[in-house]
Amino acid sequence: MSNLDAVKGSIPPVVTPFRNGAVDYEAYAGLIEFQVAEGSHGILVNGTTAEPSTLTTEERNQLVDIAIETVGGRVPIVAATGSQSLVETKQLTTHAANAGVDALLVVTPYYIRPPQRGLIEYYLEVASQHDTPWMIYHIPGRTAINVTLDSMQALREKSPTFVGMKHAVNDLGFVTECFSALGDDFKIFVGLEELSFPMMTIGACGLMNAVGNLRPGVLAEMCQAVWDSDLKRGRELHQRLLEINQAVFYDTNPIPMKYMMKKLGLMPENEHRLPMMSATPELEQRLDGVLQRAGLLKGATA
Secondary structure, eight states: OTTGGGOOEEOOBOOOOEETTEEOHHHHHHHHHHHHHTTOSOEEESOGGGOGGGSOHHHHHHHHHHHHHHHTTSSOEEEEOOOSSHHHHHHHHHHHHHHTOSEEEEEOOTTTOOOHHHHHHHHHHHHTTOOSOEEEEEOHHHHSOOOOHHHHHHHHHHOTTEEEEEEOSSOHHHHHHHHHHHOTTSEEEEOSGGGHHHHHHTTOOEEOOGGGGTOHHHHHHHHHHHHTTOHHHHHHHHHHTHHHHHHTTSSSTTHHHHHHHHHTTSSSOOOOOTTOOOOOHHHHHHHHHHHHHTTOSTTOOO
16 A cells, blocks of 8 residues: 555546547557546546447556556555446456456445445445456435445445545535545545536545546645645636536536547547447537637637
8 A cells, every 4th residue: 555645636537549340459548648648637448438348458557558558556546346246346346356456446336226224235345356456436316325434434444444435416415425434544536517616625635526538737736725825826727627527517427528539630530339329419519619719729719
């Protein structure tokens, strides 16, 4: 757990590029380089924005390997290794831990709607297979289940490698309760763009936001502003991102994000796997306006 202190700041969930239905691993390596060059504090592999439920276990494992090879130790790597299936979660987790990621992010198993006691045992079973620090990915909007504070406390007591969570819920009160019950060293990452600045001001250690695929430098700068206690600057940067933050959810993430990345030349293709689909012409026009007003398109004024 020697690298755990470095796991903080803006750690964007990098999208998965596809070309003709296959994962474009070369383009993925390029996106990782872009993140490092733009000042991101880390890389999140196979987060929701990467469309992991459309990937095979082998593809997810290969993305982890490519990220590690490309980064070369320059920034921490967090691997999202959760799935609906315990067996698959253990396979993904074992591969990522053996590959040498700095931390793991394990989503609450979706669709099943398990009881809290089942969640606790699920996480303890996964954690027992490795010594890598791990976090819960708390996103009830996608999984249909909340993790309670009591469950968090039970996991904190029983798993010494349980170190935090990504919180993708519009609930600042729960964040404060977690710090009170679990300690200020409990790592909480912001998972909703609209809460980036406010959640960091009450103790979140960083961001794992989809918009980091498009504006990584601004997010890294906002984290630094909070660390420097320059709240005026942090608020200004947060407001600068307002419309792009909103645009991420004009359709199911990462549909808008992939279109905007292709439009700006950040990746060669704007492609998804079914049941996800690319942006409609109407959405493309709306997103073009967002990029224009943000000063990101050629000839635009910031």
